[in-house]
Amino acid sequence: MNEMIMQLSPEWILLVGIALVLVGEILLNKDSSRFVLGFISILTVIASGLFVLLQDREVINLFSGSFISDTTIRSxxxxxxVGTLLVLILSFAEKVSAKGEYYLLLLAALLGAMTLVSSSELISLFVSLELLSLSSxxxxxxxxxRMxxxxxxxxxxxxxxxSSAFLLYGMSFFYGLTGTTKLVGMSDSLSIAYHNEHGLLLYLGLVLLFIGIGFKIAAVPFHMWAPDVxxxxxxxxxxFLAVVSKIAGFVFALRLLSGLFPSDGLKPIVHMVVVPALLVIAMLSMIVGNVVALKQSxxxxxxxYSSIGHAGYMLVAVISLLLSKEKEAFFSLYYYFVAYLLASAGAFAILQVIAKExxxxxxxxxxxxxxxxxxxxxLTVFLLSLAGIPFTAGFIGKFTILISAFGNSLFWLAGTMLLTTVISYYYYFRLIRQMYWQDDDKVSLDKIHWSxxxxxxITLIGTFxxxxMPSFVLQSLSAWIA
Structure with a gap:
């Protein structure tokens, strides 16, 4: 029991933090500052991160394989x-942080994202995803x-x-075909079902899964909610939605697809259904996201819309990973996660200063x-990183994904990625031109909050x-995960 508590210490710490914030909100007066609750939340997230690092190379397998944690998952x-920590720090400068439940919900969403990453069973995957979604x-x-x-x-x-209904309905098909909710071993049962002429049910379950996954990662044509939200x-x-929720959504997609189709007997489905479907979604996301962004003020x-385009870029790495299952493909996706996290968090921090409420x-x-x-x-640096200009993290992220795509003969996908990247230059550089070459009557700006x-x-230093130093970072990551 004590060993299990230690192995689940990052998640337990978040639970304790949620309880402390809840009790603190009850005890504090209505007009009192919630700064202490924010401080508790930050300490909670830092402590959780430290315990994740302390687990080092330990492989954790709990609840009969339903909860798994290794170096890749911990990365x-x-x-x-880190994404949640940046959001919490940024929250001190925003009016919404005056509500104690705000911090509670952020911690709950992070808990859902972390258990989602470690889940290896359909029910726990869905419950974790809903904890993240409901909090969001x-x-x-x-x-x-504000209306x-x-x-x-x-x-x-x-x-x-x-989307959750579609997702759960799709999962029910896989449970019906295999008789189990555990991803480990489900692939062999799916292979038997497929060769026993149950392919139609398998295809229907896949369609439903793609609808649910497409919504969670804001990929075209399931992106309608993103601009308004x-x-x-x-x-x-x-x-938080642009960084933490999106990364968790992609890990959820990878966990499902890589867990359901590792069997050699299902390779025809991977090559004839899964990969072509992801190819279409990736291309549509890159094209629609970047083209529609041109008209946004x-x-x-x-x-x-930019994040929708970036979802397409990330899907390129996901496809490469499904085809090759090589560590280089994972490193390219991970590096892009890092670059996108830094640039997006930094850009939204500056928007907070400029626009206030x-x-x-x-x-x-x-x-x-x-x-x-x-x-x-x-802001120029962050926009250049999102555009993929050299000497920024975004350039290395896109470059590694392109190399991975060419290595798997995904030439049409790589070409679309290059074309839409060039299209994105127009609206990113339009913003840069607005900052430097457009006159404005305003001559003063409110003081930047310390948070x-x-x-x-942090995001500026990380982006540079x-x-x-991409080789140093990639070698360090490779040594830790190897």
Missing amino acids: IKILLI YVLVGMQRD ISSEAAWKYVVYGGA YQGAPTTVTA NLKRLLA RSPDQKMLSGLYKRSPWLAFC TGIVIA LFGI
């Missing part, structure tokens, strides 16, 4: 923890005095509920270089570090 957990629904609607926030939360709940949610919540909506519009960037050269420089400054500094 993903560290990303989720409430977080989006935290600003009840756009309530509308975004309502749309998110409706679309999210429908990104625009209506508080900036810190938007950052609201910065949150622009970044939402208003909806950020492109015109707000006019003359930013004159008002605050430092902010203009930082926002910390997040901007991962862009200038």
